[in-house]
Amino acid sequence: xxxxxxxxxxxxxxxxxxxxxxxxxxxxxxxxxxxxxxxxxxxxxxxxxxxxxxxxxxxxxxxxxxxxxxxxxxxxxxxxxxxxxxxxxxxxxxxxxxxxxxxxxxxxxxxxxxxxxxxxxxxxxxxxxxxxxxxxxxxxxxxxxxxxxxxxxxxxxxxxxxxxxxxxxxxxxxxxxxxxxxxxxxxxxxxxxxxxxxxxxxxxxxxxxxxxxxxxxxxxxxxxxxxxxxxxxxxxxxxxxxxxxxxxxxxxxxxxxxxxxxxxxxxxxxxxxxxxxxxxxxxxxxxxxxxxxxxxxxxxxxxxxxxxxxxxxxxxxxxxxxxxxxxxxxxxxxxx
Numbered sequence: 001x002x003x004x005x006x007x008x009x010x011x012x013x014x015x016x017x018x019x020x021x022x023x024x025x026x027x028x029x030x031x032x033x034x035x036x037x038x039x040x041x042x043x044x045x046x047x048x049x050x051x052x053x054x055x056x057x058x059x060x061x062x063x064x065x066x067x068x069x070x071x072x073x074x075x076x077x078x079x080x081x082x083x084x085x086x087x088x089x090x091x092x093x094x095x096x097x098x099x100x101x102x103x104x105x106x107x108x109x110x111x112x113x114x115x116x117x118x119x120x121x122x123x124x125x126x127x128x129x130x131x132x133x134x135x136x137x138x139x140x141x142x143x144x145x146x147x148x149x150x151x152x153x154x155x156x157x158x159x160x161x162x163x164x165x166x167x168x169x170x171x172x173x174x175x176x177x178x179x180x181x182x183x184x185x186x187x188x189x190x191x192x193x194x195x196x197x198x199x200x201x202x203x204x205x206x207x208x209x210x211x212x213x214x215x216x217x218x219x220x221x222x223x224x225x226x227x228x229x230x231x232x233x234x235x236x237x238x239x240x241x242x243x244x245x246x247x248x249x250x251x252x253x254x255x256x257x258x259x260x261x262x263x264x265x266x267x268x269x270x271x272x273x274x275x276x277x278x279x280x281x282x283x284x285x286x287x288x289x290x291x292x293x294x295x296x297x298x299x300x301x302x303x304x305x306x307x308x309x310x311x312x313x314x315x316x317x318x319x320x321x322x323x324x325x326x327x328x329x330x331x332x333x334x335x336x
Contacts, residue, residue, distance in 0.1 A: 030192060031113040036104045038195045039292040048105035054303040055098040061310030062087035064324065072323040078156045079141055083313060085165070086134045090306035093127040096120060097302045101197035117199035118180055124200060125176045129226045133168030135268055136230045139237040142261040147244045175222050182218055186210045196295055231272060263316040267309050274301045
């Protein structure tokens, strides 16, 4: 009788281990399902129209901005080089999310492989951190231009630009890459539904049967050490910039100095305010706000700043506007 019970116990344990292995491999093998915007499924087609229009506008605007800066030798200066980098990261950020979201809206193509989900998550977070780093670097450029204009040519050189690019790409990689291992170590059950239009760290972690406390704390630490630190440094830079501006003797000098960094301030606000609002709404208003509000905010954040950045710089920056006119004029002459 004892042997029978022992045999039954071994068989039950073996069955449980087999089921655990099946559950663990199920999500990895079958992939994930992105539901789109829960609660607004009946409006997916209609919602896709403005998102598609904003995505196309972001691609066109940033693409034109990059072409103008590259084609006009007068714009081969540090501030415009960083601007072209910002445009490039904006294109990649919106492209990492919108095509899959639109395919979901139009074709109900909600399936994505587990490795594909991890890849999308990596690029979304990597590009967001890189975008923030570019804005910080541009703020440093504004600080030098306003507070130490005579040293600008010697401080902001091509060597410094190259080191800055290497530094913020390395930082983005170091901050985001460990999240792949933190997600890969988790045990996943049969649940593979992500109630979003794209994969992100928390959404994937919640598919797990394991504890995700480490993932939550790592995500918070990564956000504070990247975006949070960037916001503090940008704020400190602009405090010094404003102090220097208001010490200038003439009104014209103050107006010119403020105009120099005005476009950058607009882009900073456009980038950080929706992100912070989305984070605080998710943390403190999670139960009061419907889930589709959070998802809409997340989707808007990856298309609205990329769409408006070229417009802001094109309208407020005379050199870019003149460069665009010159580029189209040259193109028209060559086509004839």
